[in-house]
Amino acid sequence: MTCRVIRAVLTLFLSAAILIPLAAQTPQNQTPTSPQKPGAPATGGNQTPAAPAEPPPTPGVPIYINPGIVQLIQKKLVAMGFPMPSVSGTWGDLSSAALAKFQAKNGLDAGGDLDELTLTALGMPEVLRGDLPAGAEAPVSAQAEATGGGQIYASPRLTRLTQSKLTEAGYPTDNLFGIWMAGSDTAARNYQKAKGLDITASLDLRLLNSLGVISSLLDPKPGKLPTDSTVQILSDKAVIFTGAPISIGPSGVKQIQQALQQKGFKDVAVDGKWSEGASAALKKFQESQKLEQTGSINLRTLKALGFNNPLGDIDQAGPAPPKPTK
Numbered sequence: 123m124t125c126r127v128i129r130a131v132l133t134l135f136l137s138a139a140i141l142i143p144l145a146a147q148t149p150q151n152q153t154p155t156s157p158q159k160p161g162a163p164a165t166g167g168n169q170t171p172a173a174p175a176e177p178p179p180t181p182g183v184p185i186y187i188n189p190g191i192v193q194l195i196q197k198k199l200v201a202m203g204f205p206m207p208s209v210s211g212t213w214g215d216l217s218s219a220a221l222a223k224f225q226a227k228n229g230l231d232a233g234g235d236l237d238e239l240t241l242t243a244l245g246m247p248e249v250l251r252g253d254l255p256a257g258a259e260a261p262v263s264a265q266a267e268a269t270g271g272g273q274i275y276a277s278p279r280l281t282r283l284t285q286s287k288l289t290e291a292g293y294p295t296d297n298l299f300g301i302w303m304a305g306s307d308t309a310a311r312n313y314q315k316a317k318g319l320d321i322t323a324s325l326d327l328r329l330l331n332s333l334g335v336i337s338s339l340l341d342p343k344p345g346k347l348p349t350d351s352t353v354q355i356l357s358d359k360a361v362i363f364t365g366a367p368i369s370i371g372p373s374g375v376k377q378i379q380q381a382l383q384q385k386g387f388k389d390v391a392v393d394g395k396w397s398e399g400a401s402a403a404l405k406k407f408q409e410s411q412k413l414e415q416t417g418s419i420n421l422r423t424l425k426a427l428g429f430n431n432p433l434g435d436i437d438q439a440g441p442a443p444p445k446p447t448k
Contacts (some may be wrong), residue, residue, distance in 0.1 A: 141300040171362030178307035178312055179323040182369025183396045184273050185433075186420040187236055188413070191249055192217075194258040195236070198244055199224055211266030213273075222362075230277070231300070233364030238342040250340060252432045262414060270418035276325055277365040281340050284325065287333040288313055302366035320371040320394075327437035328371045339368075340434055370419065375400075378419065379428040382407060384409030 187195075189211035196209040204220040218234035226232040228243050229296055238250055239294020246255050276284070278300030285295040285306055293313045302325060311323035319328055330336045370378070372394030379392040379400060387403040396419075405417035411426045424432035 149418050156293060176280060179181040179307075179321045180372055180394075182322045182326045182371055183375055183419060184367055184369055186271040186416070186418050187249060187274055188416065188420040188422045189262040189269070189271040190258045190260060191237075191246070191255065191422070192272045193260060193266070195221075195244060195246070195254060197257070197270075211262035211271070212269050213271065231279070231363040231365070233275075233278065235275035235277075235365055236272045237275040237280070237365050238339050239277040239279065242342050247342075249421065250342075250419040252429070254425070255424060267414050270412075270416045271420055273367050274421070275365045276330075276339065276368050277342070278365045280335065280342070281325065281365045283311075283335050283338055284330065284333060287335060300363050300365060306366075315438075320373055322369065322371045323370065324369045324371075325366040326369045327369040327374055331438055332367075336372070336434065368433075369420050369438055374434060377429075377436055378404075378424070380425065381429070385427065 137178065173326040192213050193209060193211035196206060199217075200206065200209060200221045204223050206216045206220045213236070221236070221240065222232040222234035225234070225240055225243075230239055230243060241249050242248060246256055281299075281302055282298055282300035285298050285300070285302075288295055288306075288309045289298065291313060291328045293309040293316075296303055296307040307323040310325070310329055311321055313319075313332075314321045314323070314329065317332055319332060322325070322329070327336070330339060375396050376392050376394045379390050379394075382390045382400070382403050383392065385407055388444070390400050390403045391397070398428065401417040403418070403425065405415045407415070407427070408423055411423075413423055413426060416423075421432050424436065
């Protein structure tokens, strides 16, 4: 069973475990209906008029590790005794399964994801800074370029830390185990709304910046968390923890679009929406820099665009909104 299948089964299991008790409590917490006021029209059982629907959150744009580095990671895994059918720079379930075995052997959460703790354990922390490790210059296949490489994840530990910070701030998540589910999305969306941030409901860089946990991504140090004891108990029951994909919100996308304009791609709109036109311009920029022409946002390309510390420079949190006056 692949890591992604295990993740889907685990998400369904935890969703049921968390949401069923909440659903059982709902009837006890319903607001009683109030009597109709004289002269007021009936509203169908005194129901409160529905509030206007809020616009859906803006999907975050994923961040990738470029195919050349992915190919180097695959070579390292094979050399350490974690084989896979092919070493091509294309990341998929079989590569993820090999990585999960490496993670388990090195005391990491074996979700099979390319996260900050795993990159450090592989001896490649410079990847997080957008730098190219020695040996990652080897050419990759056109198929690998087309896939964009491997998406970068927040480790379960960093996800747990984010969930803990959201909960401490008054926006409780559905779990503190480091598994990003619908309840964590909701907590993040409510936090973003209250702080005047782009509403993405995803684990984006601006959210990590605002919560003060970005340093754990840039300079990963495992340490201890209050939830570690619970996580250990669940780990003993063979529960596999996975982190969450890291994304860039609209403000960060604008920074990238502005950087492309400064590099001569004047047709790129600075609107915070990643489009096919922006992707095509990025692909041309990558070609001009002799980078893999993926058209997707990866850390190496961001470094070439002028972001010296991409994960730290992109999507910085804006100023806190002013407090309401009495």
